[in-house]
Amino acid sequence: MTLEADRLSAEERFRTVFAHLGAVSQFARRRGSKDADALAAEVMTIAWRRLADVPADDPVPWLYGTARNLVLAEARLSAQAKGSSIREPDQVAAAPEPSELDPQLSQALRSLSRLDREALLLIAWEDLTPGQAARVLGINAGAFRVRLLRARRRLRARLERPAADDRPPAALTQLDVEGT
Amino acid sequence: MKNDSTLLRLRRANPYPLPATVDDPALLARITAGPPDSRLRIRPTPRRRRGLVLALSLAVMVLLASTAYALSTWVFPSFVKPEVTALEYRRAQRELPLPPGYSWPVLHFAQNSVTGKGAGGGHAVLISQNAWECYWVDAIRKDDRAAQRQARRHLEALLAHNMIVAPRGAPEDWRPASPPNRPYAVWAYDGGLAWVRGTYELAAAGDSRRLAQSCRANSPR
Numbered sequence: 206m207t208l209e210a211d212r213l214s215a216e217e218r219f220r221t222v223f224a225h226l227g228a229v230s231q232f233a234r235r236r237g238s239k240d241a242d243a244l245a246a247e248v249m250t251i252a253w254r255r256l257a258d259v260p261a262d263d264p265v266p267w268l269y270g271t272a273r274n275l276v277l278a279e280a281r282l283s284a285q286a287k288g289s290s291i292r293e294p295d296q297v298a299a300a301p302e303p304s305e306l307d308p309q310l311s312q313a314l315r316s317l318s319r320l321d322r323e324a325l326l327l328i329a330w331e332d333l334t335p336g337q338a339a340r341v342l343g344i345n346a347g348a349f350r351v352r353l354l355r356a357r358r359r360l361r362a363r364l365e366r367p368a369a370d371d372r373p374p375a376a377l378t379q380l381d382v383e384g385t
Numbered sequence: 386m387k388n389d390s391t392l393l394r395l396r397r398a399n400p401y402p403l404p405a406t407v408d409d410p411a412l413l414a415r416i417t418a419g420p421p422d423s424r425l426r427i428r429p430t431p432r433r434r435r436g437l438v439l440a441l442s443l444a445v446m447v448l449l450a451s452t453a454y455a456l457s458t459w460v461f462p463s464f465v466k467p468e469v470t471a472l473e474y475r476r477a478q479r480e481l482p483l484p485p486g487y488s489w490p491v492l493h494f495a496q497n498s499v500t501g502k503g504a505g506g507g508h509a510v511l512i513s514q515n516a517w518e519c520y521w522v523d524a525i526r527k528d529d530r531a532a533q534r535q536a537r538r539h540l541e542a543l544l545a546h547n548m549i550v551a552p553r554g555a556p557e558d559w560r561p562a563s564p565p566n567r568p569y570a571v572w573a574y575d576g577g578l579a580w581v582r583g584t585y586e587l588a589a590a591g592d593s594r595r596l597a598q599s600c601r602a603n604s605p606r
Contacts, residue, residue, distance in 0.1 A: 209550050215421035217545065220413070227407030234401050246412055253416045257424035310398055329395035361391045 215256055222252050222264045228331075229268050235330055236276045244279065248272045266340035269331060273341065313363035321356035328353060410586030414579060465502050467494035473505025477568035481513040481547070482539065484520035501558050506568030510547045511603070514540065514570075519600040525593045540585055550578050 230245035238244045248271050252259050259267050314322055327338035339349035465473075471494055478489050492508060494500065517539045524532035547567065551559040553574045560571060572578045581599075588596040 209552075211425060212421055212550075213545060215425050216417050218425075219417060219421075223413050223416075226409060226412070230407065231401045235399070246416075249412070250416050250419075253419065254422060256422040258422075307394070307398055310394060314395075325392070325395060329392050330399045357389060357391055360395070364391065364394075 215253075218261060219253055219256055221261075222256070222259055222268070223249055225265055225268055228265065229272050232269050232331060233272050233276055235326075236273065238276050238279055239283070244272060244275050247275060263337065265333070266337045269327075269333070269341045270343065309364065313360055316363050317356060317359055320352060321359055324349065324353045324356045325360060408586075408590055410583060410590060413586065414583050418579065464499040467496055467498055467500065469502075470494050470500040470505040470508075473503065473568075474509050475505075477506040477509030480568055481509055481543075483513060483516050484536065484539075487516040487520065501560060503560060503564055503569065507570040510543060510568050510570040514543050515600065515603040517543070518596055519604060521588060522593060522597045522600045525588070525596075537585060537589055544578070544582060544585075548572060548578060550574055 226245055226249060229248050230241045233241035233244040233248075248268055251271055252264070252268060314325070317325075323342065324338065327333050327341055328335065331338070331341075333341065335350050335353060336346045338353075339346040342349065344352075471492070474492055483489065489509075490512065517536045521533060521536035521540070524530075524536060546565075547569050549561060549565075549569050550572045551574050555574065557573075561569075584595040584599060587593075
């Protein structure tokens with residue numbers, strides 16, 4: 206009886222986590238995963254096995270953090286298969302290039318450090334609050350706010366005074382696979 | 386911060402906008418078929434444990450001090466006469482709602498029979514379940530969204546509160562050691578309840594074939 210009650214209670218709780226499947230899939234897609242749907246399914250499987258670790262009130266940062274780790278692992282495997290290092294973003298497996306990508310914006314983002322990019326993209330693309338984004342990265346909210354503020358200033362400066370960098374813009378989805 | 390023009394520009398460059406809710410009942414069923422996180426098990430708190438110990442001590446004292454009649458009543462409580470089953474069935478009707486237009490069928494229990502304790506409530510749970518399933522099917526046919534939601538809500542409540550799965554390898558007449566104080570139906574450990582849950586997920590996602598089949602197959606009428 207107790208075991209069954211435990212299972213029912215766990216399933217009830219997991220349903221609220223599972224409701225974010227689409228968001229996790231899109232997150233993985235934005236981060237350049239080759240099979241975002243499969244990766245999202247894996248994130249959900251991990252969440253079920255480790256449900257006690259998933260915050261019941263706001264599971265999204267935990268899910269994105271796990272998805273981020275899996276995307277990094279996927280990128281590492283892909284790089285190893287090609288006999289190269291993933292430190293070079295351009296060598297990461299191809300992700301869909303957004304057709305509406307603004308080259309100037311892409312160039313400006315590329316010029317930022319990966320930590321700055323990560324902070325900006327978690328807010329702008331994942332629509333997270335600074336508190337949630339901080340939990341994805343495993344840092345405290347105060348530190349994240351400072352990082353975000355600096356990142357916004359740097360991005361704005363780059364957009365106002367484009368750097369003399371002739372490198373072609375990379376897909377934004379490939380920019381954050383290096384990890385922090 | 387959300388109105389910052391740099392961030393707004395960055396938002397507009399989002400290659401994959403935030404999705405609507407994605408429902409994948411098959412994946413959900415596959416994942417939850419595995420064992421849940423064992424750390425989620427409900428463990429009695431020290432206070433509750435003290436209460437349990439006290440209650441157990443009292444129960445033992447009462448058992449030792451009771452008469453043979455009382456002992457025989459407590460030792461063999463799992464089967465009851467038809468009158469008791471009928472009474473359980475009637476009591477359960479007060480706790481379990483039926484959809485509009487449905488009524489409780491009259492059940493006849495053979496006078497020379499005995500039934501597992503709680504079975505009257507179990508009958509009521511399954512009748513209520515079937516009625517709500519048929520009501521849902523009807524609501525889908527009529528495209529009555531409010532009635533569909535109402536049916537699903539009631540069925541989810543039945544699944545959550547009035548259905549229990551017996552442990553693996555339990556005998557057919559298994560009943561919980563501490564039965565809940567509400568009508569309940571016991572399901573064998575064979576995935577049947579997961580199938581039912583999957584049926585509701587499918588129906589909610591627009592595929593009502595299994596739901597209609599269940600309505601037809603289990604209807605008392």
